[in-house]
Amino acid sequence: MLTRKKAALLLLGGVLSGPVQSAEFDFSGIARGQWAVNTEDGSSQAFELALEPELVSRFDNGWKLTAIGRLRAETVDGLRPGDVNRDSYSQASQPGLVGQELEAELREFYLEGDLGEHYLTLGKQQVVWGKADGLKVLDVVNPQSFREFILEDFDNSRIPLWMVNVEHPLGNWDAQFIWIPDQTYHALPKRDATYAFSSPQRVPSAPPGVTVDVRDIERPQRFFADSDAGIRLSTFYKGWDITLNYLYQYSNFPVLFQRLVMSPTGPVAVIEPRYERTHVIGGTFSNAFGEWVVRGELGYFSDQFFLTDNASDADGIVESPELSYVLGFDWTGIEDTFLSAQLFQSRVTDSPTGLVRDELDTNLTFLARRDYHNDTLQAEVLWIVSMNHGDGLLRPKLVYEWQDNVKTWVGADIFYGDRDGLFGQFSDNDRIVIGVELGY
Amino acid sequence: MKTLTRHTRKGLITVLILAISPATNTLQAADWPTGDEIAQRINARDEGEAVSRNLTMEMIDRRGKKRVRETRGFRKYYGDEKRSVIFYQQPKNVKDTAFMTYDYPQADVDDDQWLYLPAMRKVRRISASDRGDYFLGTDFTYEDIKLESKVSIADYTRKTTGEDEVDGHHCYVVEALPVDDETAKELGYSRVEQCVDDAIWMVRRSRFWDTRGKLLKTIHTRGIRQVQGIWTQHHLEVENHKTSHRTVFTFSEVDYVKGVHDGVFTQKAIRRGL
Numbered sequence: 001m002l003t004r005k006k007a008a009l010l011l012l013g014g015v016l017s018g019p020v021q022s023a024e025f026d027f028s029g030i031a032r033g034q035w036a037v038n039t040e041d042g043s044s045q046a047f048e049l050a051l052e053p054e055l056v057s058r059f060d061n062g063w064k065l066t067a068i069g070r071l072r073a074e075t076v077d078g079l080r081p082g083d084v085n086r087d088s089y090s091q092a093s094q095p096g097l098v099g100q101e102l103e104a105e106l107r108e109f110y111l112e113g114d115l116g117e118h119y120l121t122l123g124k125q126q127v128v129w130g131k132a133d134g135l136k137v138l139d140v141v142n143p144q145s146f147r148e149f150i151l152e153d154f155d156n157s158r159i160p161l162w163m164v165n166v167e168h169p170l171g172n173w174d175a176q177f178i179w180i181p182d183q184t185y186h187a188l189p190k191r192d193a194t195y196a197f198s199s200p201q202r203v204p205s206a207p208p209g210v211t212v213d214v215r216d217i218e219r220p221q222r223f224f225a226d227s228d229a230g231i232r233l234s235t236f237y238k239g240w241d242i243t244l245n246y247l248y249q250y251s252n253f254p255v256l257f258q259r260l261v262m263s264p265t266g267p268v269a270v271i272e273p274r275y276e277r278t279h280v281i282g283g284t285f286s287n288a289f290g291e292w293v294v295r296g297e298l299g300y301f302s303d304q305f306f307l308t309d310n311a312s313d314a315d316g317i318v319e320s321p322e323l324s325y326v327l328g329f330d331w332t333g334i335e336d337t338f339l340s341a342q343l344f345q346s347r348v349t350d351s352p353t354g355l356v357r358d359e360l361d362t363n364l365t366f367l368a369r370r371d372y373h374n375d376t377l378q379a380e381v382l383w384i385v386s387m388n389h390g391d392g393l394l395r396p397k398l399v400y401e402w403q404d405n406v407k408t409w410v411g412a413d414i415f416y417g418d419r420d421g422l423f424g425q426f427s428d429n430d431r432i433v434i435g436v437e438l439g440y
Numbered sequence: 441m442k443t444l445t446r447h448t449r450k451g452l453i454t455v456l457i458l459a460i461s462p463a464t465n466t467l468q469a470a471d472w473p474t475g476d477e478i479a480q481r482i483n484a485r486d487e488g489e490a491v492s493r494n495l496t497m498e499m500i501d502r503r504g505k506k507r508v509r510e511t512r513g514f515r516k517y518y519g520d521e522k523r524s525v526i527f528y529q530q531p532k533n534v535k536d537t538a539f540m541t542y543d544y545p546q547a548d549v550d551d552d553q554w555l556y557l558p559a560m561r562k563v564r565r566i567s568a569s570d571r572g573d574y575f576l577g578t579d580f581t582y583e584d585i586k587l588e589s590k591v592s593i594a595d596y597t598r599k600t601t602g603e604d605e606v607d608g609h610h611c612y613v614v615e616a617l618p619v620d621d622e623t624a625k626e627l628g629y630s631r632v633e634q635c636v637d638d639a640i641w642m643v644r645r646s647r648f649w650d651t652r653g654k655l656l657k658t659i660h661t662r663g664i665r666q667v668q669g670i671w672t673q674h675h676l677e678v679e680n681h682k683t684s685h686r687t688v689f690t691f692s693e694v695d696y697v698k699g700v701h702d703g704v705f706t707q708k709a710i711r712r713g714l
Binding site: 030119128130131133153167234239286291293332403407 | 501507508509533560567572573577578579683708
């Protein structure tokens, strides 16, 4: 029987088998190492080595094939590739695992080119929507790995998906259609991993004396009926960059439905994770006014599921639409300096009973970045603060470009505040990071 | 007749020289084109409707350490509106970075600029008022990059101050002063002196003074030769006198004839790359 992966490869091969006579190949890659030390006890929190080879083939008919791999080794317990739940990946996208420490993954593999007025990108890829930095509203087409919470660069933590991506001009607009049969969702840390979620906003807590039985995630199985699909319309009008977005998807976080059963040994809280569908409707904008750039995005999620502490609720979950938006301002009034502030808000619109999280959730981000010595040295501080819980994350970082292909960095990730908060839950994980990256 | 003493004769000669010199200068100045005429001639020079070219950027610090970027660039005029884009191709850490500008003819309309950073996988809108900032680690400002071999009429008042020779070519020396303090602050220059080759109306050497009046940098243009009938600069060298950092731009595979597809100057094009 033909597997989906083989079918996709055959499809790519079919497109290539046309008028192609010859190809040019461009091989490059990145080698990266990073060491993180926990400032609480001085222990190593992470020691990671990664190799990311990239091969780009350009064919004489104008098409291009890109293949990006990643070989990643992490030796410190709690952040190893094996410390992440792998059942959120589809078979076609699941990285290979050697022991618990070594992961091999075909990160991206796509063929792109013109077909009449259409521009096709076929294969495993990342599609990034949205204008926000640091936190996400509409950048939900691809799921992400939370192995290191949100500390890893999004380009590395985003999980590429097998999809069909077609772009087509429509008058003054450009339309992008995506169809995603790849049923891969957020990769979440296992319960004892370093960045396992413990905040009651994300994880239900069992009453004392009740044991917890977490069942396997109920995954969508149907190739066509359970695929995601979306469209983005974008234009440039009188200085404004505008997009209108629609996505019909399974939310990337599983919903943790709960029920209490009696067993011979006592009460058991059974948690049955399941992915649920939602419509995402939204848009983005940006424009520049003198030294300022204003940008924003808005997303309406029709069917979101939240934890409730309402004792009479049958499954511990309530459903409501959610409206999220971000408004950002960038300022470049000082030479070589970039200052940015963003307001993120999300509102659970139906006011369900017993909602554990606040109906209105507000986060602010501040970024200050300055370049020195002809951009060879960059200093930045990112501060993300939750207005609801008063917790936050502070990330100072220095990056130095030694040579064209060698850069090093030193930084810190400092969590603080209420342990029930999304950031405060990792208050024990403060760390200092040093790293080096070599391009070849 | 009373004999003139040696001292008196010397004094008279000095007076005569002093009397004649301004007259000579005035005569010469009357023959010189004005600063504005020179600026107009520079900007009237044919640049071709569209151009494609490779650009190698070498950035050299005071210790001689060199960083090199290989890029491919395109520029096209749509009436008086100019669109340009640069795609970075090497080295790996900046590969696929792209920078695009829509430069509008109206002085009171800001340019539109976008930057694609592959690490973010997003096209980012950037402010066009940073024109005095240095362009991606080079010693050229965003404004220098935008103007290419042209000059800004609206930002400066000009006067021709003399004649000179650069690389064996006769030049008029034009002093340009920003029209006001705000413009000077935006551009980062309080004064610019340009040596303009009056045979082909190209700037062969520019000196820039910072807003405190100190000599900031010198741009030396070499390798000027015709490509497909259009005078083209192939080698630009800028030295920052404050930091001793240098940047060398070398253009190659310049082509004005092939034409440039309109689709190159779009956000989706800088996202997709070359």
